[in-house]
Amino acid sequence: EDKVVQSPLSLVVHEGDTVTLNCSYEVTNFRSLLWYKQEKKAPTFLFMLTSSGIEKKSGRLSSILDKKELFSILNITATQTGDSAVYLCAVEKNYGQNFVFGPGTRLSVLP
Amino acid sequence: EAGVTQFPSHSVIEKGQTVTLRCDPISGHDNLYWYRRVMGKEIKFLLHFVKESKQDESGMPNNRFLAERTGGTYSTLKVQPAELEDSGVYFCASSQDPVGVARNEQYFGPGTRLTVT
Numbered sequence: 001e002d003k004v005v006q007s008p009l010s011l012v013v014h015e016g017d018t019v020t021l022n023c024s025y026e027v028t029n030f031r032s033l034l035w036y037k038q039e040k041k042a043p044t045f046l047f048m049l050t051s052s053g054i055e056k057k058s059g060r061l062s063s064i065l066d067k068k069e070l071f072s073i074l075n076i077t078a079t080q081t082g083d084s085a086v087y088l089c090a091v092e093k094n095y096g097q098n099f100v101f102g103p104g105t106r107l108s109v110l111p
Numbered sequence: 112e113a114g115v116t117q118f119p120s121h122s123v124i125e126k127g128q129t130v131t132l133r134c135d136p137i138s139g140h141d142n143l144y145w146y147r148r149v150m151g152k153e154i155k156f157l158l159h160f161v162k163e164s165k166q167d168e169s170g171m172p173n174n175r176f177l178a179e180r181t182g183g184t185y186s187t188l189k190v191q192p193a194e195l196e197d198s199g200v201y202f203c204a205s206s207q208d209p210v211g212v213a214r215n216e217q218y219f220g221p222g223t224r225l226t227v228t
Contacts, residue, residue, distance in 0.1 A: 034152060038217070041170070042146050042156035090219070097120060098200055101219035 002027045004102035006089050012108045017079050021105045023089030024071040033065055033072050036088040038104070043088055046074070079109045113137070115205050115220035123226045129191040132223045136185070136205030142166075143186050144206075144217070145178055149199035157201075160186060161209070193227045200224050 004025045013019055025033070032050045036043035047056045049065035049072060056063050060079075065072045076083055089102040118133045136143045145157040157176070158168035162183035171178070175194070180186040190197050206217040 036154065042154045045152040045154070048152050086217070088219075097221035098224050099202070099219070099222045103216065103218075 002091075002093070002097060002100045004089055004091055004100045006087075006102035006105050008105060009103060010106045010108075012110065013079055014110050015080055017109075018075065018077045019079060019107060021074040021076075021087050021089075021107070022071060023073070023102055025089075025091050025100070025102075026070065027091045027093060027100055029094040030067070031092045031094045034090045034092065035063055035072070035074050036090065038086045038088055039084075046087075076107075079107075081109050081111055083107060084109045115203055115218050117201075117203050117220040117223050119223060120221065121224045121226075123228065124193055125228055126195055127192045129189065130193055130225060132188045132190075132201050132203075132225070134186045134188070134203030134205075134220060136203070137218055140205035140207050140218075141183070142206045142209050142217075143180060144204045145186070145188055146170075146202040146204065147199050148202065148222075149196070154202065157188075159209075166209075190225075193225075195227050198225055198227045 007022045032048050034048045035046040047063040052065055052067040060077045063074045086104040086106050088104045091100045116135045122130050124130050141162050143160040146154045148154045156170040158171055158178055159166045160180045163180050177189045200222040202222045203220040204217045
């Protein structure tokens with residue numbers, strides 16, 4: 001059965017800290033892995049990863065995928081209170097189910 | 112415990128036809144959300160049910176889209192008549208508490224991939 005696991009499920013840090021969020025998956029017919037940030041309504045797209053070992057960066061956020069070990073990490077450096085949100089990891093499949101979502105990591109950044 | 116399920120997983124219809132998507136939330140979850148992903152990676156909010164009531168339908172694009180949740184259990188999203196730009200992946204999610212509430216956990220379904228030709 002397809003599965004996406006995220007860890008930790010919850011994390012509390014102080015502003016300025018660096019955090020690493022983990023996403024591991026067991027999914028057949030892997031197509032891509034996506035990271036989203038969810039605060040209120042719809043999740044906001046962060047990254048889409050399809051190839052191993054290529055780091056994607058956007059400001060203080062970066063992410064990388066390891067298709068051999070079946071995991072991805074999302075790094076946030078110099079965290080700010082505005083980074084507080086649930087970070088979702090989702091795997092898109094080529095066939096069968098379309099997406100498999102992880103449970104999310106709830107990040108709280110304290111001033 | 113069964114997760115959020117959606118039916119069908121894929122649907123291909125012609126422009127002008129009608130399609131109905133179904134979402135079965137996790138049992139006991141009062142909050143049910145519809146989203147869609149179109150032309151890329153962003154996920155757009157469509158609407159939010161609390162039990163059978165529409166709490167927020169500000170994301171519904173136009174009156175060709177009709178969502179219902181009779182009895183507060185499963186929900187349907189009907190598109191009638193479908194247009195080419197309606198193609199995309201439609202997600203359903205459910206939660207016990209509304210999004211944004213402390214300790215809320217929102218569970219996403221696998222999505223229905225709709226293709227309008």
